[in-house]
Amino acid sequence: MKSYLRKYELVAYLGVEKTTLSRWIKYYKEFIPSFRQGDVVCYGHEAKVVLKRVKTLREQLYSIPNIHEILLNEGYPKFGDDGEYLSP
Structure with a gap:
């Protein structure tokens, strides 16, 4: 298995529109590990877990600030702009 995902793979996995993703x-970029490979942005596999949780919370009609707070409270790790792990 490759160690990263492309946006189109996340769209297919989550079943959402590309604009939504x-x-x-x-x-929620601080919770989603990403890095550039040439001109392409790639995402770590942890992105699937975070984005699946975001989808569930959006379906339950939580607001953007509330989802951010929930992700923090549930201990999702934070990542820097370079995809480096910052904190739990």
């Missing part, structure tokens, strides 16, 4: 990645 892009918005979630923008809003």
Whole structure:
């Protein structure tokens, strides 16, 4: 298994529109490990877990700030812009 995912793979896994996924990645980027490989942005496999949780919370009509707080309280790790692990 490769060690990263592309955006189209996350779209297929989550069953959401690409624009929705892009918005979630923008809003919750500190919880989603990413890195550039040339011109392509790649995401760590941890992104699947975080984004699946975001999808569930959005389906339950939680707001963006509430979801952010929930992710923090549930202990999801935070990542820097370079995809480096920052904290639990």
